[in-house]
Amino acid sequence: KSVGAEGWADVEKRFDKLAVDGLLLRSRFGQCIGMNEKEFAGELFDALARRRGIVTGTITKAVLRDFWEQLSDQSFDARIQTFFDMVDKDADGRITEAEVREIISLSASANKLSTLQDHADEYAALIMEELDPDGLGYIELHNLEMLLLQAPAHSSGTVTDSRKLSQLLSQKLVPTKEPNPIKRAAKKFAYFVEDNWKRIWPILLWLGVCVGLFTWKFVQYKNRYVFHVMGYCVSSAKGAGETLKFNMALILLPVCRNTITWL
Ligand SMILES: [Ca+2]
CATH class of the missing domain: 1.10.238 (Recoverin; domain 1)
Known part of the structure; x- marks a missing residue:
């Protein structure tokens, strides 16, 4: 990222300081070209060396010059080539x-x-x-x-x-960046659903069953005589009771399975 901001002269100076017997180690490559992300610099070194058939893990000044020229070349072709080399491991x-x-x-x-x-x-x-x-x-x-x-x-x-x-x-x-905040939120939400749908659908199913059971009992009791006496109290209570039964059964289910396995 910071590559290209400075010239070859600085890189050469650092090479002279960091190199041992005219050879630069892979681990010092990042420092030499002025890149702080050590791991990324290592990957970059591998990619550049791979395409040139260098397997020793060390480079001479001439090779470094070659690397540097590719890295500091801001053209589309050079950058896409570097990216391609990084992905193409063999x-x-x-x-x-x-x-x-x-x-x-x-x-x-x-x-x-x-x-x-x-x-x-x-x-x-x-x-x-x-x-x-x-x-x-x-x-x-x-x-x-x-x-x-x-x-x-x-x-x-x-x-x-x-x-x-x-x-x-x-x-x-x-x-x-989408300028409309509502559209942006909607997009974000869509991505969230796409990534987490395996977690979302059981929750939705569970919620659906609960709502369904509640409504079923609620409507059933609304049509009974007791509704005229007690009002919404009784249908709400009955509906909630029904969802409670379902959830109790859900909690007991894994226990049952464990018991069966144990037997
Ligand atoms: Ca390949």
């Missing part, structure tokens, strides 16, 4: 569903998003569906570029300036 030029799943799990655990973790398979499948329309089982670099270029190409005809492109790319990747 550097075969293709992203498989397993690699997509891995990157989702990784970012989910890094950001402590447990529901995202739970749905990693599902989301990976969705991404594959979107980026692999021919069902080949993998994504290639041009699929990714196509998707990201589709929207801007629609809106503003031909866009060839790569700086403008990467700007549009960031716009597409960062969700636009």
Whole structure:
């Protein structure tokens, strides 16, 4: 993120200080390029080294220069290539569903998003569906570029300036903020339901049964003679009593099962 803010001269100076026998260790790569996120810098190092077939975990100054040039290149192609390399763990030029799943799990655990973790398979499948329309089982670099270029190409005809492109790319990747607060809340709620529907439906079912039982008894007693004497008191009490019976049964159910297992 802070890459590109400073020039090669600073990086070179740090290389001279950090390198041992002209070789820079992977663990010092982040510090050398001025990146604070150590883990991310490590991932970045792996991605860049992988594509160049470097397996030693150390780099020379010439290689660092090469890395630096790719990282500080703000063009759309260079950035998408770096991103692609980070996901493509075996550097075969293709992203498989397993690699997509891995990157989702990784970012989910890094950001402590447990529901995202739970749905990693599902989301990976969705991404594959979107980026692999021919069902080949993998994504290639041009699929990714196509998707990201589709929207801007629609809106503003031909866009060839790569700086403008990467700007549009960031716009597409960062969700636009909805100005209407009610619509925003509704959208948020929709996402919440989508992520938690497995927890929501049993609660809704339970609520539905309770309301149903209450209404059933309430109406039954409303049509009886006693209603004319006691009013709404008796129907409310009877309705509540019915839901109480249901909930008692619910509480007893697991106990029964345990008893059966025990026997
Ligand atoms: Ca791959």
